[in-house]
Amino acid sequence: MSTGRGVLVMGGLVLAALGMLYGLHYAIFVEHQTLNRMGGSLAQAFLSAAQRNMVDAHGAIDAYASTKYDYVRQVDVHSHWIGLAMVLIVLGGVLDNVAFSPRVRTWIAVALVAGSFAFPLGVILQTVSQGGAIASTLALLGSAIVTIALGAVAWGFARSRA
Amino acid sequence: MSTQVVSTNIAETFAPMSARRLLIFGGIALIAGGMLFGDIFAVFVLHQNGGQTGRAILAASEAVNARNALAVKEVFQQIGGLLEEHGTKVDTHVHMTDAGYLALLLALMQPYVVLSPRLKKLLAGLFLTGGLLLPVGIFLIHYVALAYSPFAVIGWASVLADSAGALLIFVLLAEGYGFCMFFQGKASGREPELPTQRTWERRTLMSGGALLILAGFLYGAWYAGVDLYRHEAREAQILKDMLDNSASGQGGAVVAVADYGSLAAERTVKIAAHSHVIEFGLLAMLLSFVQPYVGLSERWKRRWVVLLLVGSAILPVFVLLEMNLGLVAAAIADIGGLLVIIALTGMLVGVLRYSGRLDLGPEAGA
Numbered sequence: 368m369s370t371g372r373g374v375l376v377m378g379g380l381v382l383a384a385l386g387m388l389y390g391l392h393y394a395i396f397v398e399h400q401t402l403n404r405m406g407g408s409l410a411q412a413f414l415s416a417a418q419r420n421m422v423d424a425h426g427a428i429d430a431y432a433s434t435k436y437d438y439v440r441q442v443d444v445h446s447h448w449i450g451l452a453m454v455l456i457v458l459g460g461v462l463d464n465v466a467f468s469p470r471v472r473t474w475i476a477v478a479l480v481a482g483s484f485a486f487p488l489g490v491i492l493q494t495v496s497q498g499g500a501i502a503s504t505l506a507l508l509g510s511a512i513v514t515i516a517l518g519a520v521a522w523g524f525a526r527s528r529a
Numbered sequence: 530m531s532t533q534v535v536s537t538n539i540a541e542t543f544a545p546m547s548a549r550r551l552l553i554f555g556g557i558a559l560i561a562g563g564m565l566f567g568d569i570f571a572v573f574v575l576h577q578n579g580g581q582t583g584r585a586i587l588a589a590s591e592a593v594n595a596r597n598a599l600a601v602k603e604v605f606q607q608i609g610g611l612l613e614e615h616g617t618k619v620d621t622h623v624h625m626t627d628a629g630y631l632a633l634l635l636a637l638m639q640p641y642v643v644l645s646p647r648l649k650k651l652l653a654g655l656f657l658t659g660g661l662l663l664p665v666g667i668f669l670i671h672y673v674a675l676a677y678s679p680f681a682v683i684g685w686a687s688v689l690a691d692s693a694g695a696l697l698i699f700v701l702l703a704e705g706y707g708f709c710m711f712f713q714g715k716a717s718g719r720e721p722e723l724p725t726q727r728t729w730e731r732r733t734l735m736s737g738g739a740l741l742i743l744a745g746f747l748y749g750a751w752y753a754g755v756d757l758y759r760h761e762a763r764e765a766q767i768l769k770d771m772l773d774n775s776a777s778g779q780g781g782a783v784v785a786v787a788d789y790g791s792l793a794a795e796r797t798v799k800i801a802a803h804s805h806v807i808e809f810g811l812l813a814m815l816l817s818f819v820q821p822y823v824g825l826s827e828r829w830k831r832r833w834v835v836l837l838l839v840g841s842a843i844l845p846v847f848v849l850l851e852m853n854l855g856l857v858a859a860a861i862a863d864i865g866g867l868l869v870i871i872a873l874t875g876m877l878v879g880v881l882r883y884s885g886r887l888d889l890g891p892e893a894g895a
Contacts, residue, residue, distance in 0.1 A: 424772050514750060
């Protein structure tokens with residue numbers, strides 16, 4: 368097995384296990400509580416409005432929006448890490464068909480693994496400080512690296528057919 | 530690093546009841562089952578559930594207008610139930626198909642996993658058991674709820690789902706350990722690699738799959754950059770407008786509820802298009818590895834490949850068009866999903882035919 372293929376398959380396995388461990392931790396310790404908090408905030412907003420307490424109602428909507436912001440990103444991290452892991456393992460099976468030198472293929476593999484790790488990490492860090500610049504930059508950079516590396520793989524496939 | 534045997538005979542790579550065969554059968558069956566569940570959910574539950582949720586939110590707005598706090602509480606209990614039903618059904622579909630993808634991936638990896646054939650087979654069995662129990666547990670969460678549960682917020686169905694998830698993680702870690710052994714140059718089980726012929730079917734599935742995944746990545750980046758934050762801000766604003774209108778009795782609650790429903794639908798179709806196009810791309814690439822085991826004529830193999838790729842393009846495109854074309858687009862998207870299921874079933878039948886012929890050996894010819 369070439370170095371590039373090994374990097375992709377090993378990186379994919381580690382990322383899949385990481386995504387699943389995160390998902391298991393999230394399902395047991397975080398998700399139910401988060402959903403309860405989200406539903407509770409929304410219900411509280413309507414209750415406050417029924418009592419004509421509009422300041423509290425708007426505050427509860429803001430709390431709901433903030434919890435949902437975190438919830439969406441927490442679920443996204445789980446699904447994106449596992450999804451990207453599967454893409455990595457599949458590409459590990461076909462990397463040798465990509466018409467570049469072994470050295471370039473290894474760099475493509477490293478870029479795919481690094482981007483696949485960094486992109487969801489940036490997304491989850493956005494929940495630490497909502498709208499944080501570093502986290503958003505990491506997510507943007509990670510997704511750009513993965514997309515460019517995948518584009519290179521597609522180009523390599525096209526070259527191998529020519 | 531261990532050297533690998535490259536088989537000249539495809540049959541050697543598909544031994545009867547081997548881990549690879551179990552994972553390929555089980556993987557395709559889980560994917561087909563998950564997609565069928567998704568199609569049934571889309572046709573019979575999704576739209577009805579969305580309509581009921583919209584009506585419940587409108588009822589909550591009317592209760593706010595009437596200053597009826599008790600009615601608000603009752604409506605929100607109903608909304609919680611509707612959202613849980615929707616969420617668990619989506620998760621059942623996603624987790625069943627994803628477990629199938631992982632099973633196919635593990636099948637590809639088997640030549641590089643340095644464990645005994647018996648242990649590999651046991652792990653394959655455990656993985657498929659976990660892959661089946663996880664979506665079953667998730668599906669039951671809504672129906673079992675907290676009945677007889679000793680926990681405050683986690684019911685027995687969640688315990689089943691979480692245990693199945695832990696089983697999948699255990700198998701994955703064990704396979705990873707076997708893979709590390711391969712890299713350390715430990716003796717492998719001398720299991721031959723998958724056949725590497727570059728047939729038309731394999732090349733088409735590989736290229737089509739890579740293009741679908743790339744399209745999904747680009748669309749996802751566009752959605753995150755253009756829509757995600759706008760949708761989040763708009764949702765909070767619509768809810769505030771809804772409450773303000775209801776409390777002041779201005780009568781704009783119906784419009785606000787309609788806006789809320791429209792936003793939820795827009796968000797759902799955009800995320801569904803993004804995830805489905807990537808998943809179908811991945812599926813196409815995975816199925817390219819299985820093609821040597823599809824015991825059908827060239828013509829039929831090509832038909833299934835074309836059908837799969839056509840369905841994979843139709844579903845996400847028409848899911849996106851649902852915002853403009855409504856139920857017509859939804860019906861076409863469902864047909865796209867059905868095409869993928871039919872192609873997948875056709876390939877599974879081909880694999881069954883191939884393994885049947887293989888197991889019968891010389892008798893097959895007679």
